[in-house]
Amino acid sequence: MKKLLLKGGYVVDPSSNLKGKLDVLIQGGKVVKIEKNINAHDAEILNVEGKIIAPAFVDIHTHLRDPGHIYKEDMLSGSKSAVAGGYTALLCMPNTSPPIDSPETASYIREKSTRLSLCEIFPAGTLTLGRKGEKLSDFYSLKEAGCLAFTDDGSTLRNSDLMKKALEVCSELKVPVMNHCEDPVLAKGEVNEGEISALLGIKGRHSSAEEIMIARDCILAYHTGGHLHIQHISTSLAVEIVKFFKEKGTNLSCEVNPYHLVFTEREILRSGAQAKVNPPFRKEKDREKLLEALAEGIIDCIATDHAPHHTSEKGLVEKSLPGMISLQTALPIMLQLVREKIITLERMIELMSVNPAKIIGLAERTIAVNSRADIVVFDPEKEWILCEDSNFSKSKNTPLWNKELKGKVIYTLKEGKIVFRDPQ
Ligand SMILES: [Zn+2]
CATH class of the missing domain: 2.30.40.10 (Urease, subunit C, domain 1)
Structure with a gap:
């Protein structure tokens, strides 16, 4: 060679x-x-x-829309975006159609990833069958088929008993349980609840929806010893909760989406539906706290939450689907924080490469003989x-x-x- x-x-x-x-x-x-x-x-x-x-990046939160919604993205276009963004490994989210809740769908992802041979793609399996929140998936067979983590991302697993059991089983399997933390009863709005939602006359999602779920999940992780990974953290109090449980020795990691580090709820006034995401962009004080937590090490990694949608799905804020593409924009956003001296370049690489690889159990990311x-x-x-x-x-x-x-x-x-x- x-x-x-x-x-x-x-x-x-x-x-x-x-x-x-x-x-x-x-x-x-x-x-x-x-x-x-x-x-x-x-x-x-x-x-x-x-x-x-530097060691190539690893994204542990990617929506590839394949199978089922390939008009938005597929494994080939997603892989091309990934490598153009510096990534060589992805953990793809299971909210596909069908969802990744069977070994067959997980194997489809692994086989296609090997065939495309551009970027390594690992599936996350669903926490519950059909992401319905009613019955746990068969974690054993899904892990065998290549799943490196479990999540119902897009939705929260609301049933605390199931969440506890999931953490117990995944603890035996040594894989993380990832949760999109937002209480679905509280989180019914379109943007952050506050002055901007009031100004626009749109129903808001209150930050407590996220904080309540994070607190619950941290308590369950604390008691079970299972590895809990909190997806896309976005509020100041959520950071405090994570810090509290980390100090208690809880098996806990968390990620932040780069966009939450540079935008606030006001972005919706400028970009409309393009700035709609769940959890929503919050207030400046939340953004500042996230930056602090990133530098201090309370936040473990950057995850893109790359969420492609067709132009027809991004019109009026109230009627649009949440999410944004971000595999190619993560690096420029993070470099902006390096230029602003919020983090060092080494810390940026730790956040985008070394730590995410560790969280999902990939080999150490390093440049060594x-x-x-x-x-x-x-x-x-x-x-x-x-x-x-x-x-x-x-x-x-x-x-x-x-x-x-x-x-x-x-x-x-x-x-x-x-x-x-x-x-x-
Ligand atoms: Zn999510």
């Missing part, structure tokens, strides 16, 4: 504490040498002068616009559509193979 040499880049690897201007030589899908000024005349040389070389060459090379200064020409998703629902972004993936390597190359 041909050798590949990344020449002149700046390596940042939080796993091995490696940082510096180093060349990286790759052969047979693995990193074989990391040194200053490597000469290898038999290798294909990629000049990455001035670029950052003998490690698998899953690598992202990005230019933190490059400006670009997310538009028809640069977008790989089938959908274009994001408040950042046609906006100028800063920070671009130049190469993505999966097992030493170039799966994305910036066309410019």
Whole structure:
């Protein structure tokens, strides 16, 4: 197999504490040498002068809409968006049609992922059959078929007894239970409940809907010892609750969606339905708390919650489906936080690569001799616009559509193979 040499880049690897201007030589899908000024005349040389070389990203919250809603996205278009965003592994959510509640559907995902051979895709299985919240899925057979976590994402598992049992069984299986935490009775509105919902005359979703569910789930995780992973945390009090239970030694991790770090409820005034998401964008004080928690380590990882929808599903705020595409916008958003000195570049890579891999039990993400060459090379200064020409998703629902972004993936390597190359 041909050798590949990344020449002149700046390596940042939080796993091995490696940082510096180093060349990286790759052969047979693995990193074989990391040194200053490597000469290898038999290798294909990629000049990455001035670029950052890091372990490729892992997204543990992706909606690929496949099977069932492939007019919005499918595994191929989703994989292309992923590698263009620097990701080489995804955990896809099971709210498909049919939902991923049987080994057959889970195997469909694994087989198609292997066939496409672009980005590794692992399924999350449903917590309950049909995501109906009534009967637990067969976690054993789903795990056997490749599921790395369980969630009814999109909906909350409201039945506390089932949630407790799920945590108990998943604790034996050593896989995380992920919950979209919003009490469905309280969370019936379209935007955050507050002055903006009042101004627009739209029913709001109160932040307590999220906080109540997070508190319940933390209590159940505390008692059962099962690994609870909280999806898309968004409020200040929710952060306090997580902090409290982490300090008590609860087996707990949590993610934040990049958009919640840069937008507030006011974005709906500017972007309309494109800024509708569940849980909704909150207040500035919530956003500030999330940033603090990100830097302090209370929040463990970034997860995109990439949620493609067709243009016809994004009209009036009240009638639109929630969610936005984000596999290609996560890096520029996170780099903005690095430029603002809220987090360091090392912390960003930990949040987007090292920690999410750990949460779902993938091999350590690192750039070390003998490690698998899953690598992202990005230019933190490059400006670009997310538009028809640069977008790989089938959908274009994001408040950042046609906006100028800063920070671009130049190469993505999966097992030493170039799966994305910036066309410019
Ligand atoms: Zn969700």
